[in-house]
Amino acid sequence: MSDDVYTGGCGCGAVRYQAEGRPVAQLHCQCTHCRMRSGTGHASYLVFAGTEAVTLTGAVRVWSLKGDSGTDKHHAFCPVCGIPLYVTFAASPGITAIHPGSMDAPERFAPGFVTYGLRGLDWDRLDAGLTVFDAGPTG
Known part of the structure; x- marks a missing residue:
């Protein structure tokens, strides 16, 4: 596998993806919503830029809400097994x-920073060497 191709999918195999190119960011997010959705103290992400950077095989379901930044976030998950x-x-x-x-x-995955550190919980101890931002990229 090329260093610029990332593959993955859901637990049941109904959805697969391929992300091409190097991630523009790798991070943990401690915003209220990410904590709730993950069921723990943060969620983790590899961020890709470009409208064709990530391709799918299979159908996903999407739910949306306003994030801590005030803008809409759209969460895709497998409609069969529920894996985000x-x-x-x-x-x-x-x-x-x-x-x-x-x-x-x-x-x-090699996280480089943490967003919404102001919302971090004492029991969610992340790597002390990571840069922590109080809010997200726009706030």
């Missing part, structure tokens, strides 16, 4: 953030 796969953003239509836990090689 990626997030897109109304304010940045060319950005796709995939969940590293859904990757075929999750060990490739």
Whole structure:
């Protein structure tokens, strides 16, 4: 596999994806919504830019809400097993953030920073060497 190709999918195999190119960011997010959706203290993402950076095989379901930034976030998941796969953003239509836990090689995930650190919980201890931003990229 090329260093510029990331593959993954859901738990049951109904949905597969391929992300091409190098991620523009790799991060943990501690916003309220990411904590709730992940069921723990943060969610993790590899972020890809470009409208064709991520391609899918299979159908996903999507649910949306306003994030802490005030803009809509669209969460894609497998309609069969429910595994979350990626997030897109109304304010940045060319950005796709995939969940590293859904990757075929999750060990490739190398987080560089944390967003919404002000919302971090004491029991969610992340790597102390990571840069922590109080809010997200737009706030």
